[in-house]
Amino acid sequence: xxxxxxxxxxxxxxxxxxxxxxxxxxxxYEITQKVKEITAGEMNITEGxxxxxxxxxxxxGFLDVEMDRVDGRIRxxxxxxxxxxxxxxxxxxxxxxxxxxxxxxxxxxxxxxx
Amino acid sequence: xxxxxxxxxxxxxxxxxxxxxxxxxxxxYEITQKVKEITAGEMNITEGxxxxxxxxxxxxGFLDVEMDRVDGRIRxxxxxxxxxxxxxxxxxxxxxxxxxxxxxxxxxxxxxxx
DNA sequence: TTGTATGTATAAGAATTATATGTATATTTG
DNA sequence: CAAATATACATATAATTCTTATACATACAA
Numbered sequence: 001x002x003x004x005x006x007x008x009x010x011x012x013x014x015x016x017x018x019x020x021x022x023x024x025x026x027x028x029y030e031i032t033q034k035v036k037e038i039t040a041g042e043m044n045i046t047e048g049x050x051x052x053x054x055x056x057x058x059x060x061g062f063l064d065v066e067m068d069r070v071d072g073r074i075r076x077x078x079x080x081x082x083x084x085x086x087x088x089x090x091x092x093x094x095x096x097x098x099x100x101x102x103x104x105x106x107x108x109x110x111x112x113x114x
Numbered sequence: 115x116x117x118x119x120x121x122x123x124x125x126x127x128x129x130x131x132x133x134x135x136x137x138x139x140x141x142x143y144e145i146t147q148k149v150k151e152i153t154a155g156e157m158n159i160t161e162g163x164x165x166x167x168x169x170x171x172x173x174x175g176f177l178d179v180e181m182d183r184v185d186g187r188i189r190x191x192x193x194x195x196x197x198x199x200x201x202x203x204x205x206x207x208x209x210x211x212x213x214x215x216x217x218x219x220x221x222x223x224x225x226x227x228x
Numbered sequence: 229t230t231g232t233a234t235g236t237a238t239a240a241g242a243a244t245t246a247t248a249t250g251t252a253t254a255t256t257t258g
Numbered sequence: 259c260a261a262a263t264a265t266a267c268a269t270a271t272a273a274t275t276c277t278t279a280t281a282c283a284t285a286c287a288a
Contacts, residue, residue: 008212009123009244009275015219022222029266038222039215049245051268072253073266092220098122099213101153105129106206108136108152123244123275143235163276165237186284187235232287242277249270256263 012045012053014095017062017080017088025066025079028054054078062087126159126167128209131176131194131202139180139193142168168192176201 019034020026026034032045057063062084066077080088133148134140140148146159171177176198180191194202 008125008208011122011212011216012245015216018220027266028268029264033265035219038218042211043215046246047266047268048247048270053244055268071265074252075266095216095220097156098125099216101157102125102129102209102213104152105149106132106209126275141235142237143233147234160277161235161237162239162278167275169237185234188283189235230288232285234284234286236283237281239280240278242275244273244275246273247271250268252266254263254265256261258259258261 011095012049013057014088014091015043015045016050016053016057017084017091020063020078020080021085021088025077027075027077057084125209126163127171128202128205129157129159130164130167130171130192131198131205134177134192134194135199135202139191141189141191171198 015035016031019031023034028047028050032047032050035043035045054063058065058078061081063078064081064084066079068075068077129149130145133145137148142161142164146161146164149157149159168177172179172192175195177192178195178198180193182189182191
């Protein structure tokens with residue numbers, strides 16, 4: 001993520017998992033481009049954050065890998081495992097809670113402002 | 115913050131600044147209790163995170179300190195400096211962008227789902 | 229007297245991310 | 259044709275942030 005968004009660390013895994021849930025399977029570079037597209041360039045996932053995150057989630061059993069060769073270049077497609085699907089649901093719940101809590105802090109008058 | 119919320123690192127400074135903006139001045143322990151209250155116990159700011167964050171923001175010129183003695187105990191009241199007020203506004207904008215971007219990722223069909 | 233609440237603080241380590249760099253092929257631009 | 263850009267993966271080093279554990283001190287309740 002860009003420095004300007006460093007405040008919201010920890011969302012990277014949630015973003016990756018949610019995109020994989022929607023798209024079925026994706027490769028690393030594709031993920032960076034998709035996030036850039038969706039956020040109109042406001043979020044940029046760096047390789048130094050992306051690849052360690054992917055490898056860690058694979059090691060934790062949340063992702064499966066499938067290698068393809070396209071145009072002479074290697075692509076590693078990642079997809080969610082069953083555990084990964086469960087974990088994604090859990091992280092989405094956390095994200096919703098986080099957003100709700102932040103909105104309650106920012107706007108204390110609106111008790112149900114979401 | 116609790117382990118379950120470690121995903122959203124970096125929000126601590128934003129939370130502290132916004133509370134100080136609303137309350138005028140607060141002391142450390144008061145901040146932890148206020149966050150616990152607002153979030154119904156879902157977010158717990160630990161001392162190990164809070165005090166280094168307060169000291170850093172003070173060193174950066176975003177906070178001013180005022181010491182009081184209450185019931186034999188020392189309280190350090192923190193309040194925003196002028197630079198702190200500007201910084202708070204900037205961080206609030208970042209928070210709004212972050213939430214909007216996350217909602218766009220999570221719910222790609224709703225272009226204005228916020 | 230043991231635990232809980234209030235109040236501030238630091239040290240050691242874990243986790244996550246940024247920055248920089250490296251390798252390699254394909255395509256576009258000058 | 260050469261150079262730059264895009265595609266594609268990866269790691270090493272450092273910075274930042276947070277957790278866990280610990281420390282000190284007062285007050286009150288069980």
